[in-house]
Amino acid sequence: MALLETLVVVFAVAVVAALAVVVKTRLFPLREGEEPREDVAEYISMMVSVFYALVLGLCLVSVWDNRATADDRVQTEASALHQTYLLADALPAAQRQPVRDAARAYAAHVVEVEWPRMAEREPLGTEGWALLDRLRTAGELTGRATLSQQIAAQEVLAQLGYVDDARRGRETAAGESLSVVLWTGLIIGGVLTVAFMFLFGLERNTTHVILVMGLSGFIAFTVLLIYQLDAPFGATLGVAPDPFTRYFPL
Structure with missing residues (x-):
């Protein structure tokens, strides 16, 4: 719905601008012998390029920031889980192995089950939360304990x-994606930027062919880069589960 409303507004503004040009040319036509000004077309082409560069930069920063946030969340989650595994040594003997087993089960579930789901932007389900609750229950003291064991249990909970x-942050990052409105701006802006090169002053020579190829290729590369980074857990440029597999080899 937001995309449709945006397209309607953009189309309406474009129509108003076109009508303004028609009215101007009818009410104030060129004098006899007066040449049309090419600098206006060049100015429009320049402004389109500038605005498109701003849109590209905004999209690139947005997707990169989301991927960086996802990476930080994964590092924090894996590190805290590993600390919990190590703290099991300070718990009562009866609780040590259950805590270790629960931590390994949680890590294995994240890597083997949740990671493919995040790559496909599918819901993660509740299994991971159930395993985390199991780990939390395993770390709670159920009987008499020494002071050091009580401190260790509190640290486990922390x-x-x-x-x-x-x-929670990882789940949020996995579900976030670039706005459809921004994607529309990327596509339309790229088409307009390349199209203006064909409309104004383009000649059939080697230099212009190379320039058009270079600009088109660079725009395509940037858009594809944004597309890959827009999947923070994708196969190409996404965050890998290395922090979990480093602490908990499968």
């Missing part, structure tokens, strides 16, 4: 809080 927050 680390699991970091895991919880980082997991």
